[in-house]
Amino acid sequence: MESSRGKWSSKAGFIIAASGSAVGLGNIWKYPYIAGENGGAAFTFVYLICIAVVGLPILLSEFVIGRKTQLSPVGAFEKLVPKTKWKFIGYLGVASAFVILSFYGVIGGWTIKYTYLAISTGFENLSGNPEAAGEVFNAFTTSTWNPLFWHLIFMSLTVWIIVNGIKGGIEKWSKIMMPMIVIILILLVVRGLTLPGGMKGVEFLFSPKFSELTPQSIVLALGHSFFTISLGMGTMITYGSYLGREQNLLKSGVIVIGVDTAIALLAGIAIFTAVFALGADPAGGPGLIFTVLPTIFPKIPGGHMWASLFFFVLFMAALTSAISMLEVVTAYFVDQKGWSRSKATLIFGGVITVVGGFSSLSLGGFSDITIFGMNFFAFLDGVSSKYMLPIGGLLIAVFIVYRWGLPKFLDEIMEGHTGHRPSAMVVKVIFIIAAAVVFFIIVNEIVQAITGSSIIG
Ligand code: TRP
Numbered sequence: 001m002e003s004s005r006g007k008w009s010s011k012a013g014f015i016i017a018a019s020g021s022a023v024g025l026g027n028i029w030k031y032p033y034i035a036g037e038n039g040g041a042a043f044t045f046v047y048l049i050c051i052a053v054v055g056l057p058i059l060l061s062e063f064v065i066g067r068k069t070q071l072s073p074v075g076a077f078e079k080l081v082p083k084t085k086w087k088f089i090g091y092l093g094v095a096s097a098f099v100i101l102s103f104y105g106v107i108g109g110w111t112i113k114y115t116y117l118a119i120s121t122g123f124e125n126l127s128g129n130p131e132a133a134g135e136v137f138n139a140f141t142t143s144t145w146n147p148l149f150w151h152l153i154f155m156s157l158t159v160w161i162i163v164n165g166i167k168g169g170i171e172k173w174s175k176i177m178m179p180m181i182v183i184i185l186i187l188l189v190v191r192g193l194t195l196p197g198g199m200k201g202v203e204f205l206f207s208p209k210f211s212e213l214t215p216q217s218i219v220l221a222l223g224h225s226f227f228t229i230s231l232g233m234g235t236m237i238t239y240g241s242y243l244g245r246e247q248n249l250l251k252s253g254v255i256v257i258g259v260d261t262a263i264a265l266l267a268g269i270a271i272f273t274a275v276f277a278l279g280a281d282p283a284g285g286p287g288l289i290f291t292v293l294p295t296i297f298p299k300i301p302g303g304h305m306w307a308s309l310f311f312f313v314l315f316m317a318a319l320t321s322a323i324s325m326l327e328v329v330t331a332y333f334v335d336q337k338g339w340s341r342s343k344a345t346l347i348f349g350g351v352i353t354v355v356g357g358f359s360s361l362s363l364g365g366f367s368d369i370t371i372f373g374m375n376f377f378a379f380l381d382g383v384s385s386k387y388m389l390p391i392g393g394l395l396i397a398v399f400i401v402y403r404w405g406l407p408k409f410l411d412e413i414m415e416g417h418t419g420h421r422p423s424a425m426v427v428k429v430i431f432i433i434a435a436a437v438v439f440f441i442i443v444n445e446i447v448q449a450i451t452g453s454s455i456i457g
Contacts, residue, residue, distance in 0.1 A: 006166030013171040020174035022260040024321030026228040028267040039212030040204040054434045061251045061400045064412045066240025072331035073234030093234030096388040097328035102355040103380045109150030111315040118311045122304030123294035133291040143369035158322045159349035169284040177259045177316040184313045185266045192273025201272030232389030235324045238331045248416045343387030397435040
């Protein structure tokens with residue numbers, strides 16, 4: 001029976017939507033630049049381990065909690081352990097969604113602006129000139145109205161998809177955009193690999209020099225593995241709540257993680273083959289794709305088209321993730337407050353757009369207003385990815401092992417799963433390792449914030 005909350009239309013529909021949430025700016029913008037700054041392959045190696053050891057258990061926990069209760073995070077914890085404080089995890093999730101979308105949507109706006117620039121100019125004027133590209137980027141992001149305009153467009157699309165619901169909004173658009181992302185990225189990879197000298201980029205990304213493994217890159221890899229699979233704020237609880245009992249959660253989780261990782265690696269290859277072929281700086285930092293790539297594309301045969309496709313992929317990836325954040329907020333008001341989907345989405349999509357507007361302005365006109373020494377944009381980014389998400393994820397793992405109990409977790413995993421029941425002992429050990437690792441990152445961040453130096457160097 002179809003519930004009034006909505007449901008995915010098929011097993012694949014859920015997997016595509018959850019992959020859409022996972023694949024985002026984290027994969028195409030963040031992973032390549034942090035890998036570039038942290039020794040390439042060495043970083044990639046640790047990142048892959050973290051995804052498997054920490055990512056999978058927490059992802060499955062979120063799926064299980066969502067499907068079991070058929071509710072978004074606050075209601076889900078209230079249903080599993082009524083009248084306890086565990087629903088705090090749900091509130092933290094709604095808050096995290098709010099905070100993250102308030103800066104993510106701003107970058108979403110940039111991706112549309114850059115798609116537009118790529119299509120209209122092909123970045124001809126920036127060819128081989130990083131300074132000019134940097135100036136264009138800075139002038140744009142620190143100006144007042146221009147980024148607000150693109151931000152508004154991005155947020156309007158996000159709101160519009162969510163208003164259209166699970167099947168007709170999230171699933172429908174993920175099914176359109178995800179295949180396009182995969183196909184275009186593969187074309188970009190082929191283009192990159194066939195550039196003279198492009199293979200050097202692949203080597204940079206994949207042949208690990210363990211001497212380059214710094215403790216700091218390990219911490220970064222852990223934090224990133226969280227962000228990239230959308231963990232810790234109940235996105236995957238919410239998406240799981242629209243599932244039927246026949247879904248194989250373990251298999252779905254493995255596929256989502258596989259797709260997410262594959263896309264990050266494809267994006268890395270597409271970018272670094274071009275960067276190395278044209279002798280640009282792989283450690284370009286956060287501006288790598290906005291200030292380095294535009295200087296490279298015009299020098300590549302067909303560069304105008306490739307640049308346009310690249311930024312369009314970035315935009316689609318950002319959009320399929322942004323909708324998953326707004327859905328957490330909408331689902332809370334629908335499930336807990338009985339609001340209609342459109343009312344919840346329009347009101348809170350609107351509020352988030354306004355807060356996002358301030359985070360955009362904090363890069364320019366309002367940059368002297370700081371919180372803990374950071375502008376508002378950096379503050380939202382820092383507080384969510386360093387504290388809110390890891391704390392949410394840690395509490396979810398602790399909840400499963402110590403409060404709800406692994407047997408119940410495994411019962412739910414076994415629904416729709418045809419293989420053997422995993423041993424509770426083994427699963428417990430994995431969860432404890434995952435929780436310990438996350439706990440360590442959080443403590444390290446706190447120590448670093450207070451003393452200015454990290455525990456592990
Ligand atoms: N995973 C997305 C990315 O890589 C971002 C994202 C979407 C996210 N939903 C989330 C991150 C929930 C944390 C929590 O860009």
